[in-house]
Amino acid sequence: MSTRETRAVGRLLVAPSVILLFLWMIVPLALTIYFSLLRYDLLNPGMETFAGLDNYYWFLTDPAFSTALANTLMLVGAVLVITVVGGTLFALLLDQPVFGQKVLRLMVIAPFFVMPTVSALVWKNLLMHPVSGLFAWIANSLGLTPVDWFAEVPLLSVILIVAWQWLPFATLILLTALQSLDEEQKEAAEMDGAGAIPFFFYIVLPHLARPITVVILIETIFLLTVFAEIFVTTGGGPGLQTTNIAFLVYAQALLQYDVGGASAGGIVAVVLANIVAFFLVRIIGKNLEA
Amino acid sequence: MGNIRLEAVHKAFGGVNVIPGIDLDIEDGSFVVFVGPSGCGKSTLLRLIAGLEDVTSGRIFIDGANVVDLPAARRGLSMVFQSYALYPHMSVRNNIGFGLKMAGQPKDEIKRKVEAAAASLNLTQYLDRKPGQLSGGQRQRVAIGRAIVREPKAFLFDEPLSNLDAALRVNMRLEIASLQKKLGTTAIYVTHDQVEAMTMADKIVVLNAGNVEQVGSPIELYERPANLFVAGFIGSPKMNLITGAPASSLGAETIGVRPEHLVAARDGEGWKGRIAVAEHLGSDTFLYVEVPGVGTLTSRTVGELGFKAGESVVLIPDAKRIHRFDKTGKAIR
Ligand SMILES: Nc1ncnc2c1ncn2[C@@H]1O[C@H](COP(=O)(O)OP(=O)(O)OP(=O)(O)O)[C@@H](O)[C@H]1O
Ligand SMILES: [Mg+2]
Numbered sequence: 001m002s003t004r005e006t007r008a009v010g011r012l013l014v015a016p017s018v019i020l021l022f023l024w025m026i027v028p029l030a031l032t033i034y035f036s037l038l039r040y041d042l043l044n045p046g047m048e049t050f051a052g053l054d055n056y057y058w059f060l061t062d063p064a065f066s067t068a069l070a071n072t073l074m075l076v077g078a079v080l081v082i083t084v085v086g087g088t089l090f091a092l093l094l095d096q097p098v099f100g101q102k103v104l105r106l107m108v109i110a111p112f113f114v115m116p117t118v119s120a121l122v123w124k125n126l127l128m129h130p131v132s133g134l135f136a137w138i139a140n141s142l143g144l145t146p147v148d149w150f151a152e153v154p155l156l157s158v159i160l161i162v163a164w165q166w167l168p169f170a171t172l173i174l175l176t177a178l179q180s181l182d183e184e185q186k187e188a189a190e191m192d193g194a195g196a197i198p199f200f201f202y203i204v205l206p207h208l209a210r211p212i213t214v215v216i217l218i219e220t221i222f223l224l225t226v227f228a229e230i231f232v233t234t235g236g237g238p239g240l241q242t243t244n245i246a247f248l249v250y251a252q253a254l255l256q257y258d259v260g261g262a263s264a265g266g267i268v269a270v271v272l273a274n275i276v277a278f279f280l281v282r283i284i285g286k287n288l289e290a
Numbered sequence: 291m292g293n294i295r296l297e298a299v300h301k302a303f304g305g306v307n308v309i310p311g312i313d314l315d316i317e318d319g320s321f322v323v324f325v326g327p328s329g330c331g332k333s334t335l336l337r338l339i340a341g342l343e344d345v346t347s348g349r350i351f352i353d354g355a356n357v358v359d360l361p362a363a364r365r366g367l368s369m370v371f372q373s374y375a376l377y378p379h380m381s382v383r384n385n386i387g388f389g390l391k392m393a394g395q396p397k398d399e400i401k402r403k404v405e406a407a408a409a410s411l412n413l414t415q416y417l418d419r420k421p422g423q424l425s426g427g428q429r430q431r432v433a434i435g436r437a438i439v440r441e442p443k444a445f446l447f448d449e450p451l452s453n454l455d456a457a458l459r460v461n462m463r464l465e466i467a468s469l470q471k472k473l474g475t476t477a478i479y480v481t482h483d484q485v486e487a488m489t490m491a492d493k494i495v496v497l498n499a500g501n502v503e504q505v506g507s508p509i510e511l512y513e514r515p516a517n518l519f520v521a522g523f524i525g526s527p528k529m530n531l532i533t534g535a536p537a538s539s540l541g542a543e544t545i546g547v548r549p550e551h552l553v554a555a556r557d558g559e560g561w562k563g564r565i566a567v568a569e570h571l572g573s574d575t576f577l578y579v580e581v582p583g584v585g586t587l588t589s590r591t592v593g594e595l596g597f598k599a600g601e602s603v604v605l606i607p608d609a610k611r612i613h614r615f616d617k618t619g620k621a622i623r
Contacts, residue, residue, distance in 0.1 A: 122529050184375035192389035193363030194438075202388070206379035
């Protein structure tokens, strides 16, 4: 794809999918913007009136908004840290020739195939339940008071569940990257006298910079919109302690029947996601350049 | 100092004996080339010495101390890899200095040594580039810089020039050889290119299937190959090996005559044949001659003699330079 002619042909050939994708994106977006400018109450359908920017004003000045924003950033940040650090460690471990390597790899990948609602339910009822959960049983048998996870540390609980789901993704990507580290380069470092720790920091980590960037970017996209895990476990509570932007939009629309406000929230979420993406690409995007 | 001695070094991968048992003495300051066909165990032997591979049995002495239990980094050797194995995210400066940094040398000391090494390899202007921004030859120089800066007891090279084009190869060959002479550091150099072996080595070790076939200076190997394998391997074009009547008349199973010792003439006393192919290089003429009852012989004659394919010719061997080999392939002296 280097001559002018091949580039033109290339553009022509990708045009249909680009146009389709564009429509796919622009129609819902336009509708949402339209709704966000209406006073649109599901209890009084057919009574929509133009509201201007009122919906935005109320959504942004609602104290719930700043809490939800903080929760969203906290959730995204904490899960990113856990999955990237944990994923790197797991990848290093799985790269070693250990007994039962294949089974072990499969087990590490497994959580990724469990749908979020199911895994959240498993965590809620089988692991973190204050009476019948595994953690409570462990605490009891050690003579400690069991933690009531969703009441005492609700946000941390959600973070743990989401991190558990995304750890396999990070591990998988980083493991693949690790395996592509040139064998002679490892040997050169060995001859140069790099022990395990300098080897990790000077050779492995720079080699992983690009895949880590990819993991962060992809995970961020999905983590900004975490919903099922919150819906199933805490329902955004207690109070607003686990309400993120996505859940706030949902609550606005379907608990308060305010479609206009929810649409405004949705647009705000889109803008926020773009702001986050902008800064992310600025900070770590240079790792993606060849 | 850099005296390396191998005693009964044996290496097996799983059940396969790659190196059945090698004894070898490498003197301090010498340039030793391991040469042999692909898969004969050259790299394996080098890696055993480097410590990148454990010996199955046997002992390796560096300056009198047995090092088989020492990790690679503590053997005081440095290696230049075929793929260069530079660290892609580090600048040339940090690539060269990495070993010193790992050894905990002070910063200004590292800087001084790296810059000295870079200057001797014409790399000064590239010090702040990444390996990806260098040409193949420059990368090779960086790899060599990384090896010399640590002032090792010996350099180990594993086919360092095989990724370079022919002209650059000749240049780098000279450069490596003169650098080694200047530093006076022992070097072990693996190649399957016998021209490299002949031109660079003080001592050539010819390997075949994990065994040492012969050790000697290039001229020794050329003039007095110990067996058929060495005779066929060293020298280009290959030595003519003749069995049957001509051999038994000299009391040997096989006789060998190098192409340059087989003079082509229009007539005379010798092997009469027909020229199948004639290659005219200007300086030399290579003739591939079919001799009935003997086979196809190669003859190399200096200068241009105007022979053409299809003509008949007489090949006259230099009687003093006929090599004789017995049934087992050993040279008869
Ligand atoms: N890690 C290994 N496991 C099993 N067999 C191996 C291993 N490394 C090398 N071998 C075998 O040992 C033999 C010698 O290999 P080696 O790499 O030393 O050959 P070489 O002389 O360097 O060949 P080349 O000129 O092609 O590089 C080969 O038959 C190879 O298949
Ligand atoms: Mg090799």
